[in-house]
């Protein structure tokens with residue numbers, strides 16, 4: 063009988079979870095950037111092969127949350143960790159082992175499911191550096207497998223899939239075999255626009271920007287799809303930077319996004335981007351909910367469930383104290 067189940071990719075921000083998810087799926091589903099906290103929601107990616115079906119949960123990096131939005135991000139990662147059949151802890155081994163890594167190790171140790179440590183970015187470290195890291199994760203005594211990989215080059219990724227097929231339970235596919243994801247095109251479009259913002263901006267801006275699709279007009283396949291999006295920032299000063307001198311910055315972002323969207327959607331796109339200040343939107347439940355609505359619109363996922371769990375307090379349900387993190 064074929065295998066089927068869910069696999070959560072968890073870890074610190076920037077560990078390479080989204081790069082790995084895209085690599086395993088063979089599609090650019092999640093956005094990737096060199097800034098931490100790129101992924102803000104659980105991204106569901108579906109891999110169907112002769113062996114069966116794996117549903118990957120690419121999750122937000124676990125960090126010390128300073129805003130309501132970030133608390134929800136960490137909550138989504140924790141929920142995915144709790145729900146998946148298999149937990150993969152991704153570690154960026156080009157970074158020294160610190161408080162954050164110790165925290166993640168403790169957190170994953172509490173999971174009841176089979177666990178795999180993925181030592182990522184082996185392309186960045188010398189072979190002799192790998193051995194002590196392998197030893198450290200081996201000593202933890204909690205992993206069913208420890209696999210050195212490079213999500214960037216694909217090294218070790220087929221080995222990982224072999225282990226996953228072995229550990230997964232037998233079962234019928236959870237989703238249609240043709241499906242790559244459950245997220246609507248609208249959400250993937252907003253994410254791709256945000257990816258271009260992350261590429262062009264630095265300091266506080268990558269963290270305090272969101273993309274909200276406001277209008278989506280399809281005048282027929284022969285004509286350009288018209289997408290109007292608001293780029294939300296939290297301060298007037300950030301708005302100025304994002305617009306740029308004579309509108310240079312938003313123009314660069316718009317051009318890069320339009321090219322990417324035309325390739326993604328396979329048709330001409332007219333893209334209108336407006337920068338808008340929404341004071342402290344990262345604390346604003348209404349705006350956070352607006353963004354989430356696009357994530358699950360028209361799918362069978364229970365959005366109320368997600369919103370409900372996001373409300374719950376960290377301290378109440380045994381989730382470890384995130385203040386220990388940087």
Ligand SMILES: Nc1nc2c(ncn2[C@@H]2O[C@H](COP(=O)(O)OP(=O)(O)OP(=O)(O)O)[C@@H](O)[C@H]2O)c(=O)[nH]1
Nearest residue numbers: 075076077078079080081099100101123183213214
């Ligand atoms: N050299 C190298 N770079 C990698 C590898 N995997 C990921 N990266 C880079 O690491 C950075 C972060 O990658 P992401 O995939 O966005 O990391 P993430 O864990 O999803 O990060 P968050 O969404 O912020 O939690 C990007 O610049 C990637 O190109 C790898 O195996 N080798």
Ligand SMILES: [Mg+2]
Nearest residue numbers: 079080100101
């Ligand atoms: Mg990510």
